[in-house]
Amino acid sequence: MQKFKVSFSPDNKSIQVEKDKTILSAAISAGIYVNSTCGGDGVCGRCKVKVKSGEVNSQASGIITAEERKNNIHLACLTTIHSDLEVEIPANSRLNFDKLTPDELEERLGGLYSKAEDIQLIKTNSQDGVFKHSPFATKLYLELPKPTLNDSVSDLERVVRSLRTLGKFPVMQTGIFNIRQLGELLRDSDWKITVTLGLRNDTVEIVLVESGNTTSKNFGLSFDIGTTTISGQLVDLNSKKIIGTKATYNQQAAFGSDVITRIIYAGQADGLEKLHLAVTDTMNQIIRDLSLEHNIDLNDVNCIVCSGNTTMIHLLLSVDPAPIRKTPYVPTANFLPVMRAAEAGININPRGLLSCVPGVSSYVGGDTTAGILSSGIYKLEQPSILIDIGTNGEIVLGNRDFLVACAASAGPAFEGSGVTSGMRASSGAIQKVEINKKDFNVKFSTIADKLPRGICGSGYIGLLAAMLETGIIDKSGKIKATGSRIRQTDSGKEFVVCFKNETETGLEIVITEADIENLKRSKGAIYSATAILVKHLGLEFSSIAKIFIAGGFGTYLDIDKAIKIGLLPDLERSKFVFIGNSALAGARQILLSDEAMSMADSLASKITYFELSVDPDYMDEYSQALFFPHTDLKKFPNVKF
Amino acid sequence: MQKFKVSFSPDNKSIQVEKDKTILSAAISAGIYVNSTCGGDGVCGRCKVKVKSGEVNSQASGIITAEERKNNIHLACLTTIHSDLEVEIPANSRLNFDKLTPDELEERLGGLYSKAEDIQLIKTNSQDGVFKHSPFATKLYLELPKPTLNDSVSDLERVVRSLRTLGKFPVMQTGIFNIRQLGELLRDSDWKITVTLGLRNDTVEIVLVESGNTTSKNFGLSFDIGTTTISGQLVDLNSKKIIGTKATYNQQAAFGSDVITRIIYAGQADGLEKLHLAVTDTMNQIIRDLSLEHNIDLNDVNCIVCSGNTTMIHLLLSVDPAPIRKTPYVPTANFLPVMRAAEAGININPRGLLSCVPGVSSYVGGDTTAGILSSGIYKLEQPSILIDIGTNGEIVLGNRDFLVACAASAGPAFEGSGVTSGMRASSGAIQKVEINKKDFNVKFSTIADKLPRGICGSGYIGLLAAMLETGIIDKSGKIKATGSRIRQTDSGKEFVVCFKNETETGLEIVITEADIENLKRSKGAIYSATAILVKHLGLEFSSIAKIFIAGGFGTYLDIDKAIKIGLLPDLERSKFVFIGNSALAGARQILLSDEAMSMADSLASKITYFELSVDPDYMDEYSQALFFPHTDLKKFPNVKF
DSSP states (O other): OOEEEEEEETTTEEEEEETTOBHHHHHHHTTOOBOOSSSSSSOSOOOEEEEEESOEEEOOOTTSOHHHHHTTEEEGGGEEEOSOEEEEOOGGGBOGGGGSOHHHHHHHHTTTOOOOEEOOOOOOOOOGGGSOOBOSEEEEEEEOOOOBTTBOOOHHHHHHHHHHTTOOOSSEEOOHHHHHHHHHHHHHTTTEEEEEEEEETTEEEEEEEEESOOTTOOEEEEEEEOSSEEEEEEEETTTOOEEEEEEEEOGGGGGOSSHHHHHHHHTSTTHHHHHHHHHHHHHHHHHHHHHHHTTOOGGGEEEEEEEEOHHHHHHHTTOOOGGGGSTTTOOSOSSOOOEEGGGGTOOSSTTOEEEEOOOSSSSSOHHHHHHHHHHTGGGOSSOEEEEEESSEEEEEEEOSSOEEEEEEEOOSGGGTOSSTTBOOSSTTEEEEEEEOTTTOOEEEEEGGGOOOOEEOHHHHHHHHHHHHHTTSBOTTOOBOOOSTTEEEETTEEEEEEEOGGGSSSSSOEEEEHHHHHHHHHHHHHHHHHHHHHHHHTTOOGGGOOOEEEEESOTTOOOHHHHHHTTSSOOOOGGGEEEEEOHHHHHHHHHHHBHHHHHHHHHHHHHOEEOOGGGSTTHHHHHHHTSSSSOSOGGGOTTOOO | OOEEEEEEETTTEEEEEETTOBHHHHHHHTTOOBOOSSSSSSOSOOOEEEEEESOEEEOOOTTSOHHHHHTTEEEGGGEEEOSOEEEEOOGGGBOGGGGSOHHHHHHHHTTTOOOOEEOOOOOOOOOGGGSOOBOSEEEEEEEOOOOBTTBOOOHHHHHHHHHHTTOOOSSEEOOHHHHHHHHHHHHHTTTEEEEEEEEETTEEEEEEEEESOOTTOOEEEEEEEOSSEEEEEEEETTTOOEEEEEEEEOGGGGGOSSHHHHHHHHTSTTHHHHHHHHHHHHHHHHHHHHHHHTTOOGGGEEEEEEEEOHHHHHHHTTOOOGGGGSTTTOOSOSSOOOEEGGGGTOOSSTTOEEEEOOOSSSSSOHHHHHHHHHHTGGGOSSOEEEEEESSEEEEEEEOSSOEEEEEEEOOSGGGTOSSTTBOOSSTTEEEEEEEOTTTOOEEEEEGGGOOOOEEOHHHHHHHHHHHHHTTSBOTTSOBOOOSTTEEEETTEEEEEEEOGGGSSSSSOEEEEHHHHHHHHHHHHHHHHHHHHHHHHTTOOGGGOOOEEEEESOTTOOOHHHHHHTTSSOOOOGGGEEEEEOHHHHHHHHHHHBHHHHHHHHHHHHHOEEOOGGGSTTHHHHHHHTSSSSOSOGGGOTTOOO
């Protein structure tokens, strides 16, 4: 196939592409964000570009005025490449990111902005294999019989007829976009094509028709959109292999650290739009980084499955979240229709599909459904617990017969946010800590054995346990000891974990009394919510068979130490299973199997939401949990310092 | 409900609308064409307007830049009205019609342009009642239970749950547009809403959600898109009543008089776009005229069903028709998915749906399917014939067991186009003619008894028969007689039907030898195609039970005279049934019943296409039919002059 060089300005990027590809597709391949909210249908008119030199074939469109045509302005989605090209992308045709004023950008990116980083995930007994491999988007290669006078069914019916020989598709849809391209495409490709089929709830859509056999290039994304942290994963839909996983902080954090402040911000002028752009920018950054690093063309990424709490999903889709925080706390939608990723501003193949994992209620979202799915708790005989430790912590109690979920506002401390030296569970994060009883010297290990850059959630758990064991802090979290590592500051005492010369950044790594207070409130919220839920269902901790611990802790979590600080209940260690980011794992299962997708729907319908705040004992339980490990030591018989 | 006045410039139109309606909806109500190809999703960005004064509430959208926002530029579809407003609609935000240069407009509208006119239709034994009343779009009024802490399902699920109590909808879809509006709409309307459901092939879509009870306002359109004439009908979907019917010439005629020249024109630069705009402009003109005359808000028109030949449907949808005229004559699609009318540039409710009646092949389109449906030929026991006389004439032979169709290129003469004094079958058209044998004086009657303006198809049939009876013309169509009404001109002889002082326009109404030649070729094409089809199936005319005659002849067609000129075969008069515009009637049945829609699908799959040109006898048969009535008088035993 003939290839041409397309150079984009003012980006100063160029790329080799095959003849007949569209300029939009070339721009996406080059990692340039071009506007396209209609998914390349040629109707939104947002992808106007100027062809400065070279030969193109531009499909007619009423969107381009005669004046624009004279000036070589074309719609990138309807214009194919027929020679080397120089293309200018005007500011208006770039993704919204570029439309922010410098002040807005600065406000948003300042401080919190950080590159997406590779994250390592624990190897769980992945449930991927449990479901049939039937991904969200499937590519099928077809060699169609050429039409003759005796076999003259139309182009579209010829494609559908051939597809129907390969599988059962009770309801099949396609849009006018594919039909408009079809005649020329079939004839130019000598009737050898690849059809991408996507699942749109109960129907199957012909998402895309491409020339030749492109079945080997079929990728998808799974995302966990957390209040504080967004994690994304690029998956080969053919081999089911994870190609890469990255995480970064949700840029929305600039507008508030929890869902309530975000909802309030959304009510301000342009607030909803800014929050929407913040989450999509964060996701697009992860997507672009994954694609560039692994040399995957974004045009070959055909679908994305997102799990997230209900507020995050509303903001992703620009749906006003206001009713979520007003009694009776009813969101606009828990079950969302499959749509084009472009409709939400997500930059994959412009016709690629987006599915959101269904949620349960305003405060138990699709991330919990995904966690239940990937933990497998819904298949167990004995009542078990899933604890997902995040800014909005979710606790699920149930088995194959029932599932009850509640939400605890834990804050972002265990995600390394809002604490002095906090960081995500990525390269250079301290994840294990020991402190010498005598001199308080610290021994630590970091993720990927790099010089330390900060402390992640599992590091904080180890650090708090060690500070308790060594008596550096008391049960209330106050620093009691003295020594070279302990300092008094204006805002209280702090403990130096690493000195400047030990760190990658040349900055000290410390934990302050305020940090400890923060972490204590987080662990208290999680523990007390779990305790209330168990009590609410008339059970005892002792009757719980399994406790699945989920959260962005990377590859490591020391259960013993988590019990020691009172984050987890004091039960037999064998009952605990650490499963890492279960929401991301669940989203991946849904990406890879329509059976998992159906199961998620049925789980979300089945889960009962329990509102903690209506339980008269909740505040008591919470207050009692604001000690290490707890006010009532009988509840932690095995914890000794 | 509070109402506000919205004034639009530069149109200098204003309208009273309810608070919270969008500016787009107000513009549509005022009969102003605003661009919107996404159907009001807020993604296409084509409906930007400037709010010059007044208070609006504009939903956030990344499409509006900070600069534009400062200048009070808003998306008409996402901006609701909160006070009296002055709104300016820039040229770029108008429907494509306005984007043509004055020359292009002149070229397109010159000569052929004429206002849509009311047309009267024959009262056939309408088959509407045969199918269950289940229109393409249905409105349902719901009083939703308000959410409580004990009944806190999401807004969307609350709507769907309520819908499911009213009917079975196996697959239900909705788009992000409705979801984005839903939260505020439900609360502002006190949970009393009207949901418009539309059929999207095998699924049901929530097309629209409105505040309060609007079920009484639910209208649809049926269209027959002919090569020469376009007819449209506004229908009350509740009462099934036809509110009005109008027809006008297809503005595409400026680019060629038959489908082949149109297909060739479509291959030129911007050709496809111009043809697409010509057909949609013609349709939008009919739609606007119908809505203004009958005081129907276009926002209450929720769906449209179009029948038309395969080329017309391709051009309506901007699909390249090139393969239709290249062997093996395979169109891009015969069965088209339901889409938004806005996607095709049709100006009804921006979210309204468009369905095209499925076609059979490149030269037997959805108009034939619709004709078979409304004639009922597919239910008869005995073989019968349907002859649809149009620019592309279609003949169907069959019964409940088989259906074979062929197409004859008849030209537009019987639609009053391409003939000197031709006009459509509308007010002032001569439809009956008698000529005095002695003095050749003409007695005529016109549609609606108005002063004559021209001659329509049934008038030409009567005129030709009378000229034959009186010996003014011979069997070859040459003018042989002499007299005050017969004149020699540079291009041959002509006969004066009405003198200047008899006509409404003050212009003579004449028929020339060239007109007669034209009409002779038309009737010859229709007759010979019918004869070949009967022979091809091994039948005789005598074994045909019924002959349904369809076409734009208005309310009247004299079968005797049509036989006399050799347009129809010489059979028992009782076998003929004149059914008028059967394609339009079929489209209306589909509009009013999903059973009719399914039947159209199954008919289109069942019909066999017969290619006339491959029959070795066709040219012979055609040549023999180029006489009045025929070379072989044995075939017309009852015709005597």
